[in-house]
């Protein structure tokens with residue numbers, strides 16, 4: 439699972455719905471002091487998941503470790519100073535060796551080519567835990583959050599989540615989190631409107647990948663792009679942003695903060711832009727106050743950020759079940 443573009447609409451829908459149903463079943467079981475219900479209980483007994491993280495992480499690390507543990511497997515965290523990769527050993531050799539001893543690699547990398555390189559040499563499934571271009575586990579959790587928040591009714595044929603009336607407005611940097619969110623939006627029939635400052639829009643090759651997600655989809659969503667936040671926000675149901683300075687871009691921080699002036703999500707901006715009256719707010723976290731004001735981030739009526747973060751656990755459970763337990767069959 440390197441990007442949401444690897445999935446058909448039906449597969450993506452199933453991963454989201456499985457995440458949601460496992461959440462309910464496990465919480466009910468834990469409330470009744472029981473072990474996790476089947477099919478999760480013991481599903482990963484004897485399996486080790488190598489978690490190769492070349493960057494920091496709170497949610498992705500904790501959710502993956504907790505998900506593997508929940509299913510009875512062993513998560514092995516390998517930070518950038520723990521293994522030879524990148525210092526003393528090639529991607530190919532590392533991948534061949536680690537995949538010969540484990541059941542899955544979950545990798546957080548710099549360039550996207552690192553995770554595709556690991557996958558090319560691996561004999562076990564590889565899950566992208568964030569690369570320069572994509573963040574599929576975040577997108578599964580994000581659509582789970584939207585589905586749960588809006589109580590959407592999935593289509594009877596299982597090809598979409600029943601969200602085709604929804605408009606998402608992304609206001610901020612065009613980055614890895616946006617790219618998979620946009621691919622999923624196209625596959626789910628959702629309109630996603632992106633406002634980024636000039637020079638910080640979607641790169642052409644990524645736009646090509648996003649638009650290609652419409653191929654073979656009966657009623658694909660659409661992508662619109664602007665440099666004007668109000669235009670993106672008009673009639674939006676969900677306002678989303680992320681940091682303006684992603685990991686690895688720290689040296690550009692000053693320049694970026696200046697370029698993004700006026701893009702902070704506030705109640706006033708949402709009102710001025712004409713968001714729908716019940717608009718909700720999402721953010722993958724970690725969050726900085728420059729991209730969203732406290733009044734929105736901590737708005738109990740509107741902000742979905744903490745359920746969204748919690749859903750990372752259920753997205754990890756769903757993805758590990760599909761790719762490791764069921765060997766890529768998403769059922």
Ligand code: CP
Nearest residue numbers: 495496497498722723
């Ligand atoms: N949203 C997310 O991926 O957070 P972490 O960087 O803390 O894993």
Ligand code: NVA
Nearest residue numbers: 613615680684685723
């Ligand atoms: N865009 C951010 C996401 C962190 C989860 C980054 O790449 O640092």
